[in-house]
Amino acid sequence: MSCAHGLALDAFETAFSVDTSAIVFGRGALTELGEQARALGVKRVALFTDPILAGLPFFETARNSLRSAAIEVLVYDRVKVEPTDASFLDAADFAKREAPDGYVSVGGGSVIDTCKAAALYATYPAPFLAYVNAPIGEGRAIPGPLPPHIACPTTSGTGSECTAIAVCDILALATKTGIAGKRLRPSLALIDPTCTATLPASVVAASGFDVLCHALESFTARPFTARLKPDRPASRPLSQGRNAWSDLGSLEALRLAGKYLVRAVNDASDAEAREQLSWAATLAGIAFGNAGVHLPHAMAYAVAGLVRDFKMPGYPDEEPMVPHGVSVVVNAPSVFRWTSSACAQRHLDAATHLGADTRDAPLEDAGRVLADHVASLMRATHVPNGLTGVGYSAADLDALADRAALQKRLCDNAPRPVSKGDLRALFDGALTCW
Ligand SMILES: [Fe+2]
Numbered sequence: 001m002s003c004a005h006g007l008a009l010d011a012f013e014t015a016f017s018v019d020t021s022a023i024v025f026g027r028g029a030l031t032e033l034g035e036q037a038r039a040l041g042v043k044r045v046a047l048f049t050d051p052i053l054a055g056l057p058f059f060e061t062a063r064n065s066l067r068s069a070a071i072e073v074l075v076y077d078r079v080k081v082e083p084t085d086a087s088f089l090d091a092a093d094f095a096k097r098e099a100p101d102g103y104v105s106v107g108g109g110s111v112i113d114t115c116k117a118a119a120l121y122a123t124y125p126a127p128f129l130a131y132v133n134a135p136i137g138e139g140r141a142i143p144g145p146l147p148p149h150i151a152c153p154t155t156s157g158t159g160s161e162c163t164a165i166a167v168c169d170i171l172a173l174a175t176k177t178g179i180a181g182k183r184l185r186p187s188l189a190l191i192d193p194t195c196t197a198t199l200p201a202s203v204v205a206a207s208g209f210d211v212l213c214h215a216l217e218s219f220t221a222r223p224f225t226a227r228l229k230p231d232r233p234a235s236r237p238l239s240q241g242r243n244a245w246s247d248l249g250s251l252e253a254l255r256l257a258g259k260y261l262v263r264a265v266n267d268a269s270d271a272e273a274r275e276q277l278s279w280a281a282t283l284a285g286i287a288f289g290n291a292g293v294h295l296p297h298a299m300a301y302a303v304a305g306l307v308r309d310f311k312m313p314g315y316p317d318e319e320p321m322v323p324h325g326v327s328v329v330v331n332a333p334s335v336f337r338w339t340s341s342a343c344a345q346r347h348l349d350a351a352t353h354l355g356a357d358t359r360d361a362p363l364e365d366a367g368r369v370l371a372d373h374v375a376s377l378m379r380a381t382h383v384p385n386g387l388t389g390v391g392y393s394a395a396d397l398d399a400l401a402d403r404a405a406l407q408k409r410l411c412d413n414a415p416r417p418v419s420k421g422d423l424r425a426l427f428d429g430a431l432t433c434w
Helices: 029-039 057-068 087-099 109-123 201-220 244-266 269-293 296-303 324-329 330-340 344-354 363-381 395-406 410-411 418-430
Strands: 024-027 044-048 070-075 102-107 149-153 165-170 177-178 187-193
Touching: 024 029, 024 269, 024 330, 029 057, 029 102, 029 149, 029 187, 044 057, 044 087, 057 102, 070 087, 087 109, 087 165, 102 109, 109 149, 109 165, 109 177, 109 344, 149 177, 177 296, 187 269, 201 244, 201 269, 201 296, 201 324, 201 330, 201 344, 201 363, 244 269, 244 344, 296 324, 296 330, 296 395, 296 410, 296 418, 330 344, 330 363, 344 363, 344 395, 395 410, 395 418
Parallel strands: 024 187, 044 070, 044 102, 102 149, 149 187
Antiparallel strands: 165 177
16 A cells, blocks of 8 residues: 555654653752762763853852762863854863763753763764764764763753754854764753753743743654654654654643743742743653754754844853744744644644633634744743844845755654745744734
């Protein structure tokens, strides 16, 4: 028997796999770091962070915990926020020189991703593009296991502590891409939500919308059964497409983000909201590490890569930069209006979980209802209004669509086939969100 595309039905995937980091979650968890590292056999650890976090009390907590466990600590505190190929290589040079037997990252997604890349290039040296996703790089498989890595997130956004992906800007191409491979996944995610208590509101907003989009995109990704079966189970991709496991994490992350995101942004003293947003980030990280994200993230790589002069308050201001979560969410309303026709009920369910009143919403309106609700959350948290809000105009649509089309892995994970013309239209719809 064959399907409408002329492919045999047994050519399609029939199973999904569940992979995630081990997780320790809760207030005070960071004080366990030393014991957890020792349990993994670590004696000489490379501790990664960025220059700002290096001066904060929880970094000291992490370092002291490692030292109390009699572990030698080698600090690398030069991680760049929104890392580049050059900053990944600088971190890898440090790791090669110091030859640690384990890694700890304390920071946001930039720190955790940099630590993943440093461990990879120090353990299996290769030209930078060797491991970078095709078609930008060679997409070479990681040759063997990596030393233990304990990831301690200090923002509630990227979910990088649970994923097997490291993202960076390729400077010469002015685009973002990543390295993906199961062996990149941290051995342990140690999540202490008290680390987010002192984050500026704009950072909580940007990282919170990253969480929300991880959950929305995982929940609306194409189903894993729509992907061709790999020749061997080991070749099953990380972005498998939505499945019963990723749906669990996505829906609960949406419910929590809908309930707590605005509170967590607008009131730094609301410990319950920031803690619950941390848990939402963990769940969404597990979901998208398993299902994969799609168009808002594919488009975000172009939005971040082509930035001209935008700077976000609360972020290091040496150079223009669109924070990752903002570069994603500005595309989200436009995308979900368009993808809804592929799985309308899911778009409506997502809006319901986020807290929208969907009782009288007809199914054909699901995309608009979801888009409007996401836009209302953006307004309530003072996030820039679409592409125009981060410095783009209609004159940039072709360049943005060209860059987003390079993100083939993410585009292929969308619930509808997408052409470069579609991407241009989606960017057009993202110029403003309200
Ligand atoms: Fe993201």
